[in-house]
Amino acid sequence: MKQNMIVEDWGLVDYAEGYDRQRQCVQRVIEGAVDHLIFCEHPPVLTLGRMTNPDSLLYQRHDIEERGVTIINVDRGGDVTLHAPGQLIVYPIFNLNKHGKDLKAYMEKLEEVAVDLLKNFGILAISISGQRGVFVGDDKIISIGVGVRKWVTYHGLGINVATDLSLFNLIKPCGLNVCMTSMQKLKGHPVSMKDVKAKVVELFQKRFL
Amino acid sequence: MTKIILPELGEGITQATIACWHAKVDEDVVAGQEICEAVTDKASFVIEAPAPGKLKSIFVNEGQVGLVGGTLGTIESI
Numbered sequence: 304m305k306q307n308m309i310v311e312d313w314g315l316v317d318y319a320e321g322y323d324r325q326r327q328c329v330q331r332v333i334e335g336a337v338d339h340l341i342f343c344e345h346p347p348v349l350t351l352g353r354m355t356n357p358d359s360l361l362y363q364r365h366d367i368e369e370r371g372v373t374i375i376n377v378d379r380g381g382d383v384t385l386h387a388p389g390q391l392i393v394y395p396i397f398n399l400n401k402h403g404k405d406l407k408a409y410m411e412k413l414e415e416v417a418v419d420l421l422k423n424f425g426i427l428a429i430s431i432s433g434q435r436g437v438f439v440g441d442d443k444i445i446s447i448g449v450g451v452r453k454w455v456t457y458h459g460l461g462i463n464v465a466t467d468l469s470l471f472n473l474i475k476p477c478g479l480n481v482c483m484t485s486m487q488k489l490k491g492h493p494v495s496m497k498d499v500k501a502k503v504v505e506l507f508q509k510r511f512l
Numbered sequence: 513m514t515k516i517i518l519p520e521l522g523e524g525i526t527q528a529t530i531a532c533w534h535a536k537v538d539e540d541v542v543a544g545q546e547i548c549e550a551v552t553d554k555a556s557f558v559i560e561a562p563a564p565g566k567l568k569s570i571f572v573n574e575g576q577v578g579l580v581g582g583t584l585g586t587i588e589s590i
Contacts, residue, residue, distance in 0.1 A: 353531035380554040405522030435554040
């Protein structure tokens with residue numbers, strides 16, 4: 304059977320290095336390589352999307368950086384978000400020429416994967432019309448923001464598995480007045496990152512045949 | 513003169529915000545060069561120069577909304 308997706312796990316990788324590797328991977332997929340699904344985690348970093356409102360940073364930049372959190376402007380949609388160890392980053396580098404050239408449909412598929420993932424871990428989550436991302440009650444648990452070049456996607460999902468949630472106090476996540484939560488907080492016990500990754504692969508393979 | 517058009521981005525998407533231009537008016541551009549980015553629904557879409565030449569005009573500036581199928585700017589052949 305032809306392999307429809309290559310899965311790579313980069314482990315803990317600096318954001319800037321991860322971004323460069325993403326761009327290289329995007330180029331390979333543009334040139335005909337099969338889709339890639341990439342996992343990684345990043346050291347604490349705030350990424351400012353293309354539509355970031357300056358008021359979404361709740362502290363001065365140097366105060367944030369003194370806490371060991373770097374700040375980077377990025378070419379994805381959306382406002383500010385935080386990445387840190389314990390948050391599983393999923394970068395689908397997918398060729399939408401094969402899956403449908405429709406940004407809205409792609410984003411909805413990402414949300415469906417996210418909701419199904421959490422359901423598999425006994426967490427009832429929802430997507431909210433007009434607010435990309437996935438919520439449990441009023442709290443946000445998974446952030447979504449993507450970039451697209453030549454209809455090949457990059458950036459993706461930040462799944463809060465066991466993130467230090469206190470770091471989100473530095474920002475208005477995604478420009479919203481919401482609290483963030485994690486799978487570990489909701490379950491009340493550690494959640495296996497390995498199990499989460501395995502389920503993510505299964506769900507992406509199902510949705511993006 | 514070649515128009516830079518905001519392409520179809522998906523069903524029901526009728527407009528997008530121009531997040532940034534990567535070239536300035538009067539700058540030379542090559543075909544396929546990343547020329548601007550349109551953002552919709554938390555997705556940022558890179559638009560490329562459709563032809564080589566000089567970026568002659570920008571009709572939809574950063575932060576402004578363009579309509580799908582509409583002209584964002586023009587490129588003049590050199």
